[in-house]
Amino acid sequence: MRIGYKLFAEGYSPTELVRQARLAEDVGFDFVEVSDHYHPWLDSHGHSGFAWSVLAAIAATTDRLLLATGVTCPFLRYHPAIVAQAAATTALLSDGRFTLGLGTGERLNEHVVGRGWPSVDVRREMLRESIDIMRLLWSGGYHSYRGTHLQLEDARVFDLPESPPPIVVAAGGGAAAQLAAEYGSGLFATEPSADLVDDYTRAGGNGPRYAEVSLSWAPTEQAAAESAHTMFRFGALGWPVQAELPSISGFESASRYVTVDDIRSSFGCGPDVDAHLDAIRPYKDAGFDHLALTNAGPDPDGFLDFYRDELGPALRR
Numbered sequence: 118m119r120i121g122y123k124l125f126a127e128g129y130s131p132t133e134l135v136r137q138a139r140l141a142e143d144v145g146f147d148f149v150e151v152s153d154h155y156h157p158w159l160d161s162h163g164h165s166g167f168a169w170s171v172l173a174a175i176a177a178t179t180d181r182l183l184l185a186t187g188v189t190c191p192f193l194r195y196h197p198a199i200v201a202q203a204a205a206t207t208a209l210l211s212d213g214r215f216t217l218g219l220g221t222g223e224r225l226n227e228h229v230v231g232r233g234w235p236s237v238d239v240r241r242e243m244l245r246e247s248i249d250i251m252r253l254l255w256s257g258g259y260h261s262y263r264g265t266h267l268q269l270e271d272a273r274v275f276d277l278p279e280s281p282p283p284i285v286v287a288a289g290g291g292a293a294a295q296l297a298a299e300y301g302s303g304l305f306a307t308e309p310s311a312d313l314v315d316d317y318t319r320a321g322g323n324g325p326r327y328a329e330v331s332l333s334w335a336p337t338e339q340a341a342a343e344s345a346h347t348m349f350r351f352g353a354l355g356w357p358v359q360a361e362l363p364s365i366s367g368f369e370s371a372s373r374y375v376t377v378d379d380i381r382s383s384f385g386c387g388p389d390v391d392a393h394l395d396a397i398r399p400y401k402d403a404g405f406d407h408l409a410l411t412n413a414g415p416d417p418d419g420f421l422d423f424y425r426d427e428l429g430p431a432l433r434r
Contacts (some may be wrong), residue, residue, distance in 0.1 A: 119399070121148035121409040121433060122421075123187065123329055124171070128348060129417075131166035131174070137417055138175040138182065142423035148183035149175065150218070150329075150409045155194060156228040158351040158368050169203045176211035184215045187329065187409060188287045188305055188373045190222030192240075193232050198272050201254040208278040217326070219244060220287030237360070241296055242246050248300045250285060255281040263381060264406035287329055289356050290317040298322030303407075307356070309394035309399035310337045319406075328405040331384045331399050333413040334420040338387030342377050345413035350375040353383070384413060390427045397432070 122141040124134045128252040138149045153168040172184055184207070191200040200217075208215045221240035228234055237241065246264040253260040254274045262269035285303030288294040294313050297304045298320035305327040306313055314326055331349065335341035351359065362368055385396030400408055409426075412420040 118432075119147040119183075119325075119407045119427070120196070121150050121183070121407065122146045122150050122424075123409045123411040123415075124401070125172070125348070125411065126152050126153040126154065126168065127162040127165055130164055131171050134166070134171050134350075135174045135178060137421070139178055140418070140421050142179045142182040144421050145181070145429050146424070148185060148216075148321075148407070148409070150185045150327075151188035153186045153189040154223075156231050156365055158225070158365070159372070160365055160369060161196050161347070169207065170434075171208055172215070174209050176207060182214065183287070184211055185327070186216075186218045187327075188218035188220040188285075190227055191219055191247040191251070192243045192267060193222065194230050195225040197250040197267065198254060198269055198274075199216075200247070201251040202274050204251070205255065205274050205277050207408050208282045209276060213278060213280065215282045216285060216303070217282045218285050218307070219248070220289065221293075221300070223360050225359075226367070228363055234361075236365075239266070241292065245296065245300055249260070251284075252281070256417045262284050276397070283324070285325065288313060288317070292302045294322070295320040303327060303369075306405070309403045309405070311403040314404035325407050325408065326405045327407040328403075329409045329411055330400055330418065331413065332393050332396055332420075333384045333386045334388065334423050335386075335392075335416065336388055336419075338389070338392070341386035341388075341414050343383040344415045345386060346375070346377045346380045349384075349413045350380055388423070390423075390431050393428055394431060 152422040155166045161225045191197045204217045224234045243266045246267045250262050250269050259273045283302040285305045286301035288297050288342045294316035296387035303324035308328045333341040333345040351368045385393040
């Protein structure tokens with residue numbers, strides 16, 4: 118089991134994310150994960166820096182911390198040739214500590230380049246073609262590719278790591294879990310679904326299984342729940358809504374009637390280590406072995422101290 122820290126790129130500046138990553142290494146986290154978004158979810162978040170610059174800075178200022186995107190959509194806003202180059206460079210800068218998390222994206226972030234928003238089935242096809250293109254480029258030499266949706270013309274990534282970065286694929290259902298098993302080297306999820314892990318393993322998947330766990334640390338349970346509501350109420354809308362809404366104002370409107378109690382039930386809230394262990398346990402029981410802890414509380418330093426002094430030792434026990 119590896120325990121990671123999710124860097125909330127929408128809530129903090131790029132320099133603050135790098136500072137938090139260094140602290141995460143100091144307090145004993147195994148890895149950090151950062152989202153690769155163009156927009157924040159809500160206006161109040163106020164940030165959304167370029168993930169690849171943040172990763173490069175973290176790679177340069179940490180020693181053992183593993184790094185991951187959680188997750189990148191490698192088509193539409195990007196072309197997979199660019200993601201292949203970025204991932205290879207990040208793997209080099211981090212001495213092989215980088216894992217590339219991939220998914221089919223959210224309209225909120227991908228529509229900005231004006232290339233439309235395909236159906237989820239088409240996006241899965243585009244993800245498969247993107248992985249094919251990246252693996253071609255990571256094999257060395259010049260390559261061209263002509264798929265149904267994506268093309269590559271006489272391209273080469275010159276700076277390649279000794280081993281290509283592993284790819285973990287985000288999944289919320291059986292079809293995506295099968296794609297993760299067939300095209301990726303690991304699974305990424307946001308819910309403690311044993312069925313999803315079973316779908317992945319039945320399809321032949323045998324790699325690491327990543328999941329994000331929602332926690333909120335504060336000196337009181339009520340303060341933690343209120344902070345989680347302020348920062349993460351968009352998450353209560355569910356993935357089908359999160360993938361399809363095109364604007365920040367849409368998320369503001371859609372989450373207007375989400376209450377503190379709606380959020381409280383899905384987060385480990387407060388200063389009590391047992392509340393956090395209770396939130397983490399279902400992911401372990403479902404079969405996930407790489408858990409990225411998200412802190413929706415108001416004090417990231419307080420959470421990191423809490424992890425060093427209480428939560429980390431309890432998880433190791």
